[in-house]
Amino acid sequence: MSTDPARRGEDTPGPLAILAGAGELPRLIAEEVSRSGRDLFVVEVEGETDSDFSAFAHARLPMGAAGRLKALLTEQGCRDVLMSGNFRRPRFSDIEWDMGTVKALSNIMRLKRGGDDKVVNGVVQIFEGEGFRIVGPREVVPEFVAPSGPLGRHKPGRKARADIAFGLKAIRQMGSLDIGQAVVVLAERIVAVEAAEGTSAMIARCAELRGNGRIAAPAPSGVLVKAAKPGQELRLDMPVAGIETIEAAKSAGLEGIAIESGNVLVPGIADVRRAADEAGLFVVGVDVDESGGSRSRS
Amino acid sequence: MSTDPARRGEDTPGPLAILAGAGELPRLIAEEVSRSGRDLFVVEVEGETDSDFSAFAHARLPMGAAGRLKALLTEQGCRDVLMSGNFRRPRFSDIEWDMGTVKALSNIMRLKRGGDDKVVNGVVQIFEGEGFRIVGPREVVPEFVAPSGPLGRHKPGRKARADIAFGLKAIRQMGSLDIGQAVVVLAERIVAVEAAEGTSAMIARCAELRGNGRIAAPAPSGVLVKAAKPGQELRLDMPVAGIETIEAAKSAGLEGIAIESGNVLVPGIADVRRAADEAGLFVVGVDVDESGGSRSRS
Numbered sequence: 001m002s003t004d005p006a007r008r009g010e011d012t013p014g015p016l017a018i019l020a021g022a023g024e025l026p027r028l029i030a031e032e033v034s035r036s037g038r039d040l041f042v043v044e045v046e047g048e049t050d051s052d053f054s055a056f057a058h059a060r061l062p063m064g065a066a067g068r069l070k071a072l073l074t075e076q077g078c079r080d081v082l083m084s085g086n087f088r089r090p091r092f093s094d095i096e097w098d099m100g101t102v103k104a105l106s107n108i109m110r111l112k113r114g115g116d117d118k119v120v121n122g123v124v125q126i127f128e129g130e131g132f133r134i135v136g137p138r139e140v141v142p143e144f145v146a147p148s149g150p151l152g153r154h155k156p157g158r159k160a161r162a163d164i165a166f167g168l169k170a171i172r173q174m175g176s177l178d179i180g181q182a183v184v185v186l187a188e189r190i191v192a193v194e195a196a197e198g199t200s201a202m203i204a205r206c207a208e209l210r211g212n213g214r215i216a217a218p219a220p221s222g223v224l225v226k227a228a229k230p231g232q233e234l235r236l237d238m239p240v241a242g243i244e245t246i247e248a249a250k251s252a253g254l255e256g257i258a259i260e261s262g263n264v265l266v267p268g269i270a271d272v273r274r275a276a277d278e279a280g281l282f283v284v285g286v287d288v289d290e291s292g293g294s295r296s297r298s
Numbered sequence: 299m300s301t302d303p304a305r306r307g308e309d310t311p312g313p314l315a316i317l318a319g320a321g322e323l324p325r326l327i328a329e330e331v332s333r334s335g336r337d338l339f340v341v342e343v344e345g346e347t348d349s350d351f352s353a354f355a356h357a358r359l360p361m362g363a364a365g366r367l368k369a370l371l372t373e374q375g376c377r378d379v380l381m382s383g384n385f386r387r388p389r390f391s392d393i394e395w396d397m398g399t400v401k402a403l404s405n406i407m408r409l410k411r412g413g414d415d416k417v418v419n420g421v422v423q424i425f426e427g428e429g430f431r432i433v434g435p436r437e438v439v440p441e442f443v444a445p446s447g448p449l450g451r452h453k454p455g456r457k458a459r460a461d462i463a464f465g466l467k468a469i470r471q472m473g474s475l476d477i478g479q480a481v482v483v484l485a486e487r488i489v490a491v492e493a494a495e496g497t498s499a500m501i502a503r504c505a506e507l508r509g510n511g512r513i514a515a516p517a518p519s520g521v522l523v524k525a526a527k528p529g530q531e532l533r534l535d536m537p538v539a540g541i542e543t544i545e546a547a548k549s550a551g552l553e554g555i556a557i558e559s560g561n562v563l564v565p566g567i568a569d570v571r572r573a574a575d576e577a578g579l580f581v582v583g584v585d586v587d588e589s590g591g592s593r594s595r596s
Contacts, residue, residue, distance in 0.1 A: 058330045168423060170475045177468045179488045189494075190477045196489040197510045205495060205503075 013133075015039035015057070016140065017078035017093040021085025025240060027051035028267040029084050032141045041076045043069065048087055070130055076090055080135045081127055086198075087280045123236060136235030137265050144269055146241070146285040152273045154282035158221050160240050162188055164258040167225030168288055175229035181239060184254065186222035191215055199226065199241075203248040210253055219253025220280075227260035227288060239264045246275045246283065256282035263288075311431075313337035313355070314438060317594035318347045319383025323538060325349040326565040327382050330439045339374045341367065346385055368428055378433045379425055381534050384496075421534060435563050442567055444539070446559040449567070449581040450574035454554055458521050458580070460486055462556040465523030466586060479537060482552065484520035488509030489513055497524065497539075501546040508551055517551025518578075522556035525558035525586060537562045544573045544581065554580030561586075 016033055020026035021040055028052065030232050033040050042058035049060075059074075060067055073081065102292040138145055156164060163185040171188055174180030182199045184192040184206050189292050191209060203224060209215040215222070241259050249257055257276075259266070264285075266272050276283040314331055317342055318324035328351065331338050340356035347358075353494030355374075358478060359366055371379065409501060422432045437444055461483040468488055480497045482490040482504050489507060492500040507513040513520070524537050539557050547555055555574075557564070562583075564570050574581040 170477075173475060174472060177471060177488060179468075179491055183493075190475060191494040193477055193491040193493045195491045196479075196487075196507050198512070201506075205499075208499075209494050214496070249563075 013080050014077035015041045016135070017073050017076070017081045017132075019048045019083045020044055020051065020053065021083070022048050022050050023085045023086040024051055025242070025265075025267050026084040027053065028242075029082070029137065029141050029238075030056055039173050041073075041078055043072065045087070048223060049085070051085075056281060062066070062199065066126075068077045073132065079131075079133055081103070081132045082135050082137070082140055083123070084137070103104070126235060134235050138234060138262075139239050141265075141267075144265050144267050146259045146261050146264040146266050148287050151266070151283040151285065152276035154256065154276065154280065156223070156258070156282050156284055159187070159281070160255055163223045164225055164284070164286060166190075167223065167258065168227055168286065171225065171227045172230060175231070178229070180229065182226040184222050184224050184252075186215060186217055191222065199224075200244060200248050203252050203254070206254065208254040208275040220255040222252070222254045224249050224254055224257045226257070228262055230265035232263075234263060240267065241265070241272070241283070242267045243272055243275045246272065246279050246281060249281055254281065256284065259285050261285035261287050309377050313339045314372065314433070315371050315376035315430075317379060317380045317381045318342055318349065318351060319381070319385040320346050320348050320350055321383045323350065323540070323563075323565055324382040325382070327439050327442070328354055328434065330442065339371075339376055341370065343385070349382070349383075364424075371430065375389070377429075379430050380422070380433050380435070380438055382435070394410055394464075414490045422531060432533050435536050436532060436560075439563075439565075442563050442565050444557045444559050444562040444564050446583045446585050449564070449583065450571045450579075452554065452574065452578065454521070454556070454580050454582055457485070458553055461521045461585040462523055462582075462584060464488075465521065465556065466525055466584065468557075469523065469525045470528060476527070478527065480522060480524040482520050482522050482550075484513060484515055489520065497522075497554035498542060498546050501543070501550050501552070504550040504552065517552040520552045521552070522547050522552055522555045524555070524562055528563035530561075532561060538565065539563070539570070539581070540565045541570055541573045544570065544577050546578060547579055548577040552579065554582065556582050556584050559583035559585050 016038055018026055018030055018033075020030075026042070026049070030040060030042060034056065040056060042056045044053060044058055044060040046060060046062045048063065057074055061072065088241055118273040127134050134192055166188045167183045167185040167190070170183055170185075170193075171180045174193070176185075179195045180193055182194045182202060183190050184203065191214075192202050192205050197205075206215065206222060210219065224245070226241055226245075228234060239259070241257060241264055245257060272283065301372060316324055316328055316331075316335055316338055318328075324340070325348070328340060332354065338354060340351040340354045340364050342351060342358040343357055344358060344360045346361065357370055359370070425432050464486045465481045465483040465488070468481055468483075468491075471480045472491070477493045478491055480492045480500060481488050482501065489512075490503050495503075504513065504520060508517065522543070524539055524543075526532060527539055530537075537557070539555060539562055543555060568583065
C-alpha cells in the first residue's frame with residue numbers, strides 16, 4: 001500500500017497535522033480538535049512555536065526544512081494540514097535548507113515580494129503540490145467561528161453601529177492593498193489602520209493616542225472592526241479575535257468590537273463571551289453582504 | 299475708511315496673520331515670510347503653540363475664542379490668515395466660549411463627526427464667512443514646496459521606485475477614507491499606514507517592527523511615501539516632510555523618502571537636503587499625474 005498522501009482515499013484522512021506558529025491559538029485549536037475525538041499531530045517550528053504541546057503527539061523542526069516536514073507528515077499518515085499561529089516572515093539566513101526546500105525554491109522565490117495574500121496563496125500551492133490538503137479553522141473548529149449578533153450581553157448603540165458600517169466599508173476599500181486587517185473607528189473617523197504591526201499593537205496605539213490627545217473623545221469610545229479582506233485565504237490566514245483582543249480593547253478605552261460573522265475566528269468562544277461581559281464591552285458578529293455592506297442583527 | 303477686512307481692496311492685504319499650532323513649522327514659516335519682507339502677526343494658541351515667537355509681533359489667545367480672534371485680526375489689519383502647525387481636536391470643555399464662538403456654533407457642531415477633511419473644510423468656511431482669506435504655504439512660502447526629482451545626492455533604485463509607485467497608488471485608493479497621509483512600503487508590501495498617529499509615530503513603529511521581526515528585510519530598506527490625498531485642502535492641511543522626518547526614517551532603517559512634488563511642504567528645504575545627504579537617504583519629489591500614477595524624474 002502506498003504511503004503517498006495524494007494516493008490515499010478521501011475517507012482516510014489520518015491525523016490532523018497542526019503546524020504551530022507563535023501564540024496560544026494553535027494550542028486552543030489542538031485542545032478543541034482533541035476534544036472532538038480526532039487524532040492530531042503537532043509540528044513545532046523552532047523559533048516560532050511558544051505554547052506547550054507535550055500533551056499531544058508532536059515533533060519539532062527548523063523553519064523551512066520542507067523535505068523533512070514532508071517525510072514526517074507522510075510517516076505520521078497525515079494528509080490534512082492546519083497552519084495556525086503567527087509565523088514571522090523568515091529571513092533567508094534562518095531557513096534550514098534541505099532537498100525539499102531546494103525543490104520548493106522557485107515557489108519560495110515568488111513569495112519574497114508582495115503582501116501577505118501572495119505569501120499565503122503560495123504556501124497553499126506548495127503543500128497541495130506535494131499531495132497534502134491545507135485545511136482551515138472553519139473546517140476543523142467550526143464552533144470557534146464568529147456567529148451573527150452579540151456575543152455576551154452588551155450591544156452596540158446607534159453611533160457605534162454607524163462606526164461599524166464605516167469600518168467595514170473601509171476594510172473592503174483597502175482589501176486589494178493587502179492592509180486593513182482591522183481598523184479602529186471613532187465618530188466615523190478611522191483612527192488606526194492595521195498593516196504589518198498586528199491587531200494587538202494597533203489597539204495598543206489607540207491607548208497612546210488617547211494619552212497624547214490625538215483621540216480627544218473620552219473613553220469608552222471607538223470600535224475595533226475586524227473582517228476578512230476580499231479574497232482572503234481563510235484556511236491559512238483567518239482573522240482572529242480572542243481574549244487578548246478584548247483585554248487590549250478594554251485597555252485602549254474602546255467601547256466594543258465588531259467582527260465579521262462566519263469569517264473571524266473566536267478561539268475559546270465561551271471564555272471570550274465571559275471576558276466581554278466582565279470588561280463591559282460589546283462584541284458583535286456582523287453579517288457582511290456581497291456589496292460589503294453590513295446587516296447587523298444586534 | 300472701513301476696517302472690515304472684507305471691504306478692503308485686494309492690493310492692501312496687510313500683515314499676514316499666522317495662527318501657530320504646535321511644532322517648529324509655524325516658526326520656520328514665520329522666519330521665511332519675514333525674510334521675504336512681508337509684515338506678519340502671530341497668534342499663539344494657549345496649550346498648542348510651543349515655539350518662541352518673541353521676535354515677531356504676536357498675541358496669545360485661548361482655544362476657540364473666535365470673537366476675540368476676529369477683533370484682534372481686524373485691529374491688526376490682517377486679511378490673510380495662515381494656520382500652521384499641529385492643533386489637537388479640541389475637547390468642548392477646553393474651548394473658551396465667547397460671542398464669536400457661539401455665532402460659529404452651528405458650524406463647529408458640524409465638525410464634531412467626520413474625518414480631518416471635513417474639519418479643515420469647515421474651518422475655511424468659518425474664516426471666509428467672516429471676511430478673512432485663508433492662505434496656504436504654497437502661496438506664502440513657495441520656496442518650501444517639494445520640487446520634482448532628488449533633493450540631495452542620493453536617488454532611489456529600481457526596487458525603491460516600484461515601492462514608491464505602489465505607495466502612491468495606495469494613498470490614492472485610501473484617500474476617500476481620510477487616511478493614508480503617508481505609508482511605508484517595502485518590497486511592494488505596505489508595512490505601515492498613517493491614520494491619527496501622525497507620520498513620525500508611524501515611522502517610529504517601523505523601527506519596532508524591525509526589532510520584533512515583523513519586518514525581516516535588513517536595513518536600509520523600505521520607503522516612506524507621502525502625498526496629498528485626493529481633494530485635500532492644501533491651504534490648511536498640507537503634508538509636511540522636514541528634518542525630523544529624515545531623522546525618523548534614518549532611525550527606522552528606511553532607505554529613503556518619496557514626496558509628491560508641488561503638494562508636500564519641505565520647511566527649511568536647504569537644511570533638509572543637507573540632512574538627507576548626511577543620513578545617506580534619498581529624498582525624491584515625484585510628479586503624480588491625474589490618474590494617480592507617478593512620473594519620477596529621478
